[in-house]
Amino acid sequence: MMGSGSERKGPGRRPRGWAVGDISPQPAGRGSFATLEQTTMLVRVLSLLVLAALTLAHPFAHAAEILEHERYSLDNGLDVILHVDRRLPLIALNLGYHVGTMHDGEHPGLAHLVEHLMFRGTRHLDDGEYNLLLFRAAALHTNASTHVDHTAYTTLIPSNQLPLALWLESDRMAHLLPAISPAKVAEEIQTTTDEWEVRVQSERHGLARQMMWSTLFAPGHPFHPIDPTAIDRLRPEHVTVFVERYHGPANATLVLAGDLPEDVHQQIEHAFGHRSGGTPPPVSTDLVHLPTAEQRIVQPSELSTTPAVAIAWPTPGLYEPGDADADVLMATLNAGHLEAMVEQEQPDTFLAIRCRQISQLGQSLFVIAAEGTPESTPEIMLDAIDAALTRLRDRALTPEEIRRARTRFATRTLRGLQRIDARAQRIQSYVAVGRDPSWFHEDLARYDRVDADSVADFVRQQLVPQRRVVVLSPAARDDK
Amino acid sequence: MRWSRRNVLAGLGAAPILACAASNERRPPRTPTEIQVRLPPVVEQQRAEGPRVLVIEDHSLPLVSLVLALPAGYRHEPLGQEGVATLAASMVLEGIAGGDRINLLAQYGDLGGTPSANAGASLLTLHCTVQRDQAPQALRLMARTLLESTLDPETLERIRRELRGWFAVNRGEPSAVTGLGLLAGAFDLHPSVAALGYGTPQTLDQLDREAVRTYLQTHLRLDDAVFLLSGDLSESEAGQWVDAASQGWRQRPRYMRSPTIPLAPAWCSSPGPRCHRPSSPSAAREPPSVIPTSPPSRWPPR
Secondary structure, three states, X not given: OOOOOEOOOEOOEEEOOOOOOXXXXXXXXXXOOOOHHHHHHHHHHHHHHHXXXXXXXXXXXXXXXXXXXXXXXXXXXXXXXXXXXXXOOEEEEEEEEOOOHHHOOOOOOHXXXXXXXXXXXXXXOOOOHHHHHHHHOOOXXXXXXXXXXXXXXXXXXXXXXXXXXXXXXXXXXXXXXXXXXXXXXXXXXXXXXXXXXXXXXXXXXXXHHHHHHXXXXXXXXXXXXXXXXXXXXXXXXXXHHHHHHHOOHHHEEEEEEXXXXXXXXXXXXXXXXXXXXXXXXXXXXXXXXXXXXXXXXXXXXXXXXXXXXXXXXXXXXXXXXXXXXXXXXXXXXXXXXXXXXXXHHOOOOEEEEEEEEEOOOOEEEEEEXXXXXXXXXXXXXXXXXXXXXXXXXXXXXXXXXXHHHHHHHHHHHHHOOOOHHHHHHHHHHHHHOOOOHHHHHHHHHHHHOOOHHHHHHHHHHHOOHHHOEEEEEOOOOOXX | OOOOXXXXXXXXXXXXXXXXXXXXXXXXXXXXXXXXXXXOOOEEEEOOOOOEEEEEEOOOOOEEXXXXXXXXXXXXXXXXXXXXXXXXXXXXXXXXXXXXXXXHHHHHHHOOOOOEEEEOOOOEEEEEEEEHHHHHHHHHHHHHHHHOEOOOHHHHHHHHHHHHHHHHHHHOOHHHHHHHHHHHHHOOOOHHHHOOOOOOHHHHHHOOHHHHHHHHHHHOOOOOOEEEEEEOOOHHHHHXXXXXXXXXXXXXXXXXXXXXXXXXXXXXXXXXXXXXXXXOHHHHOOOOOEEEEOOOOOOOOO
């Protein structure tokens, strides 16, 4: 029986992470019969304690149970997290290597390139066979994603297909390199460059966004954006070094969520127990970069017939103090408030305006992005946004509006955990920043501490003019 | 190493084991081809006031998903009023008595929910997911949303403009033109079904607020309504919440309705998009077989 944070001690498994206290019954004291008065008093005190506990209980009192899990390590260092959810006969597999774009070093784009190559065959599987076998096993959502701090490989399978999914992941953990050829590397360099084209070059405001990131994070910073020239310089030998160094059980976390079989531990040991290797990348300590003066850039769009403005501020990193305030501010403003405020300042100027808190390890960004009518200009739009920000610093948002956004945010967070693959992903993202899955309760509780004052403080302290980067994008000229 | 009899025998004995291990390393394991499916049990109640209640208990999250459904999909549209169901669904969230859209959404926002309305082939539905503590209030608000909708004329014009724009875009889409033509011509379907619920530019121009109001009122009958509640609730709670939401929802006189239109031609063995001729060649390629099993008594099972 797997319990919340329970620790299994058996051959090949070393307990780690958090642990709840011993819940085994305490041995009764010999000859300690309580009197009737003592018993009555005890019952009263206990009743009061229970009442107090219920009154003070967090609204998500059983939030800790939502990501109830077991965590342990194999002897080779593979971190394993199991979350049982028997609603459907499915299992979400999420294998995360603790290496991401921030570890590319002198080879920007390398982590993403390796992610692509992981689907191109192994010593034992032909190119494309990985996907084919999972497809035949009725798997869904087979994919991978490269993040700043980790790379996750995911699939959703019928529970009786777990041995196959584990074998496939174990196989490519150990036997990827013999299948890597210069031709495959060249093809995937082209594919990742194509992805950049789609995401940046072909997006109406993609280049403006790229410019915003480049200005905030100079070359050499782990968050400096990647461009096709850097991708084109990647070579097979870079892939070899990367995979040999980072792809091994000692640098990976396997999350399984869903209808786990009784012998899941044996299956994992059988698939991964004989693997070895994997070195955690060096810890980046210098992620915080705070500009000291406003930087304003004009980046005309070649694709958009409407003007646009993007403003970005560096904000506290993921889960740091201030991160939850930024989330609530975003939810409040996006519920129509920001639109109403700028409309009041400059009627019929804006087509759309949204804000976003991009939370990431060490250093987040708060971004306001707006698109104007063809008749407006980026400068007029910026004036209206600045006027709205001044009102926000003066506590323009009411406690009711903040409370509403907070409730909606909490509901949305819970809704995001309805699917088991979303639960596996949430667990993996906690692990990636050094948190335990049981931290979910504390994660939700952060939002309870947000109020109108703390949000106004956040705006006053973080969204200041001297720290921001402003990208003004005049509309493309219509030469026809 | 000495070639003793014992060593040779040990080597011969170990060889198959090592070969087997190497084989396991090279080849993926065989897994079953059948998939066991356990569907959550659905409990149905018929309340005294008339509505049907369908309940799925799922206590894995402190959430309840609420759906209020009326048999007022586009197959129920009167002749010549194709598109009225979609218009009605688009307008119910535009404000209720005493407040506009912003005010209505703020009321849902207070409960942590974001509502949505949709007109499908058979049903007009209002949907909202909230935390369980807010579910009774949310259900009451959903009933009020349908009963007290203001059906603002200006909003009607805006939505009509958007739908016209949609038609204009689709006129340039070869696949849409082919699809609609195929439905209308080859299948000989009713115009409202062939238009997939959006009506036609002609019918859309003719629809007015009164037509939408009459359509809604015709179908806003408590004894026709279906409440679908799933999530962190019990059967008894579902009944109580529905009864509370139904208060003030007086039975209305039964209006004359249009006949319900069949969704598919008579030769179809089953209605809807899965309809196919029995001798379809695609039947030869079957997906992995699915074995339904009886549901457990509690959901999710432990």
